[in-house]
Amino acid sequence: MTRLFHVSDVHFGREDRAAIAWLDDLVHKEQPDAVIMTGDLTLQARRSEFANGLAWLQGLGVPVTVEVGNHDLPYFNLFERFFRPYRRFLSVEKMIETPLELAGVTIVPMVTTARFQWRLNWSKGYVSQGELAKTLALVRAARPGTRVFIACHHPLIEPHTRTSAQTHRGAEALQALAEAGVEAVLTGHVHDPFDIAHDVGGHQVRLIGAGTLSERTRDTPPSFNEIRIAPDGFSVKVRALTPAPDVRLPVEHVD
Known part of the structure; x- marks a missing residue:
């Protein structure tokens, strides 16, 4: 059995320090096969936030792959946003948007952030044709006989959550990914x-979202997903920083 810890939206700058310490302890005690970080490592893409976040990732001691979230792109410094958006990730470049092969599963990255969009809210999701093509090529190159999971920041289709993603071309991307297996x-x-x-x-694809390990919670306490x-x-269990027991996440079916 392969176990993944799927974490997201840690938002260093507004991270929940108790939640970070809790996850660190679990990773070191339980040694999952990998940690999948699906974006928003930082709050405002500041140097100090990246320094703290990247030090945390490097200290986990297990394989890690990291997606870039909308909060990880410089917002106020437009020169950096357009020309050097990933500069502050360079110290852990091998973790960023990198396929990860594990026993029985391959994790394939897909970029859903954009430096610019023809709409006012640039925080929402966007799947370009070029990025989708890159992702599909990686899917086709995955080791035969293994499951393929995509890791990206924005939900491709809207879940029933308080916050929306409104991902442009998300449905088109989901169709192509489903057809690719x-x-x-x-x-x-x-x-x-x-x-x-x-x-x-005729193909079933599960869209799996993780909670946050930041102070910016919505309807769920600080949490992450354990995927077995x-x-x-495969199954998904929500592990939350509460006295209540962990809960296996029920699968909602949508035709």
Whole structure:
């Protein structure tokens, strides 16, 4: 069995320090096979936030792959946003948008952030044709016989959460990924967990969202997802920083 810790939206600058310490302890005690970080490592893409966030990632001691969230792109410094948006990630470049092969599963990155959009709210999701093509090529190159999961920041289809993603070309991307045999898309952005199975042209794809480890919670306390992958399927458990027991996340089915 392969175990993933799926974390998102840590927002260093507004991180929940108790939640970070809790996750650190769990990672070091339980040694998951990998940590999948689906974006918004920082709050405002400041140097200090990246320094703290990247030090945290490097200290986990297990394989890590990191997606870029909308909060990780410089917002006020337009020169950096357009010409050097990922400069502050360079110290952990090998973690960023990098495919990760594990026993029974391959994690493939897909960029859903944009330096510029023809709408006022640049925080929302966007899947360009070029990025989708890159992702599909990585899906096709995945080791035969393994499940393929996509990791990106924005939900491709709107979940029933308080926050929306409004991802442009998300439905088109989901259709293409389903046809390519992808079984799950791991995301963040909305700060609440979900597990929604979509039937897309006869292919089932589960859209799985993680909560937040920041102070910017919505309807769920600080949390992350534990995903267990076995030969006969996979399950998602929400692990929250509460006295209540962890809960296996029920799969919502949408045709």
